[in-house]
Amino acid sequence: MSASVRTSHDVDACVQVDEALTRAFGILGKRWNALVLGSLRFGPAGFRELSRAIDGLSDSVLADRLAELTRHQLVHRRVDEGPPVAVTYELTERGRALLPALDQISAWAVEHLPPEPSAQ
Amino acid sequence: MSASVRTSHDVDACVQVDEALTRAFGILGKRWNALVLGSLRFGPAGFRELSRAIDGLSDSVLADRLAELTRHQLVHRRVDEGPPVAVTYELTERGRALLPALDQISAWAVEHLPPEPSAQ
DNA sequence: GATGTTGCTTCGAATTTCGAAGCTGCTACG
DNA sequence: CGTAGCAGCTTCGAAATTCGAAGCAACATC
Numbered sequence: 001m002s003a004s005v006r007t008s009h010d011v012d013a014c015v016q017v018d019e020a021l022t023r024a025f026g027i028l029g030k031r032w033n034a035l036v037l038g039s040l041r042f043g044p045a046g047f048r049e050l051s052r053a054i055d056g057l058s059d060s061v062l063a064d065r066l067a068e069l070t071r072h073q074l075v076h077r078r079v080d081e082g083p084p085v086a087v088t089y090e091l092t093e094r095g096r097a098l099l100p101a102l103d104q105i106s107a108w109a110v111e112h113l114p115p116e117p118s119a120q
Numbered sequence: 121m122s123a124s125v126r127t128s129h130d131v132d133a134c135v136q137v138d139e140a141l142t143r144a145f146g147i148l149g150k151r152w153n154a155l156v157l158g159s160l161r162f163g164p165a166g167f168r169e170l171s172r173a174i175d176g177l178s179d180s181v182l183a184d185r186l187a188e189l190t191r192h193q194l195v196h197r198r199v200d201e202g203p204p205v206a207v208t209y210e211l212t213e214r215g216r217a218l219l220p221a222l223d224q225i226s227a228w229a230v231e232h233l234p235p236e237p238s239a240q
Numbered sequence: 241g242a243t244g245t246t247g248c249t250t251c252g253a254a255t256t257t258c259g260a261a262g263c264t265g266c267t268a269c270g
Numbered sequence: 271c272g273t274a275g276c277a278g279c280t281t282c283g284a285a286a287t288t289c290g291a292a293g294c295a296a297c298a299t300c
Contacts (some may be wrong), residue, residue: 018158018174020229021222025154027233028225031288034145038138047247054138058289063248072233084297087247094232101228102141104221105148109140112214113192114145151257167278178259183279204266207278244299249292258288263280269273 027072032057032065037095038102040075044090072097147192152177152185157215160195160221164210194218 010051028034039045039053061096066089069075074095080086091099148154152174159165159173171182186209189195194215200206211219 018226020157020226020233021158022155023233023235024225024229025148028145029149029151029154031149034149035138035142038141048245051247058291059248060250060290061288064288071196084246097232098225098228099222101224104224105144105218106138108218108221109144110144112217113140113143115143168276170279178257180259180280180281181257184257205277242300245297247295249294251292252289254287254289256285258283258285261280261282264278266275266277268275270271 014023027068027074030065032061032067033069034102034105036062036065037074037091037098040089040091040095041099041102044078044088046086046088050089069095103107147188147194150185150188151235153189153191153220155212156182156185156189157194157218159227160209160211160215161219161222164184164198166206166208170209189215 011012021056026039035054035057036050039050045053047062051057054062057065066075066077070077070089072094073092075089076092078088078090080088123139136201155174155177156170159170165173167182167186171177171179172188174182177185186195190197190209192214193212195209196212198210200208
């Protein structure tokens with residue numbers, strides 16, 4: 001192994017551990033994905049509903065994010081052929097499994113992250 | 121108020137709940153932040169060390185991310201005036217408080233997120 | 241049939257992210 | 271001394287992403 005000087009600990013070892021984290025934040029690390037999942041936390045919702053619920057998110061990006069989350073099978077796109085065709089997005093089991101983690105992050109923000117941009 | 125048709129539940133109510141999540145993912149939702157925090161999980165590390173540990177992250181972005189995380193007081197920048205000046209980054213208490221959540225996300229990825237980009 | 245709502249898509253512009261290179265300060269080698 | 275190397279960044283355009291506004295088809299409401 002290319003063992004060079006280690007100042008404190010072997011950082012290279014983290015790379016393995018972080019592989020799962022890298023995969024997770026390949027999805028969650030995009031600007032609105034976690035918020036979309038968070039908005040679906042309490043039940044299914046339609047496109048326009050989500051668009052209004054998440055402030056600052058444009059339609060084009062929302063469509064992109066929903067497609068991505070659907071592709072990763074975190075949300076499911078259900079089409080109800082009415083006549084008034086209605087599209088509903090809801091979390092899959094995979095998506096629901098992520099909710100406890102999101103709750104924990106939310107709790108962390110409440111406890112440790114001040115509302116101001118850290119200006120205090 | 122503009123109360124329109126609700127298909128399933130009142131999504132507007134989520135906005136309040138998601139405020140903490142929004143704040144959290146204002147930081148974690150940027151492309152490398154969570155990985156940087158994850159790399160500091162096991163102890164302090166230097167700039168170059170982090171640069172090599174996180175594959176694909178360029179120096180310019182790393183500097184940006186470290187500055188941001190430092191501004192939010194998630195990491196602490198310690199300067200050891202040698203003569204060989206050494207800079208060390210380490211998690212603050214606020215940053216350490218986030219680790220359990222990151223571990224949970226990592227565990228979720230191991231259980232629910234296949235290594236392939238959802239192609240299975 | 242005029243207006244409004246839903247579920248998107250397309251467009252060009254603004255913002256962000258990127259990699260490569262460069263710079264200072266120090267050590268090590270010869 | 272001279273060259274080489276490493277640490278810790280900063281600067282620079284180029285590429286990728288994100289943005290808001292507008293448009294469109296299908297339907298409901300007035």
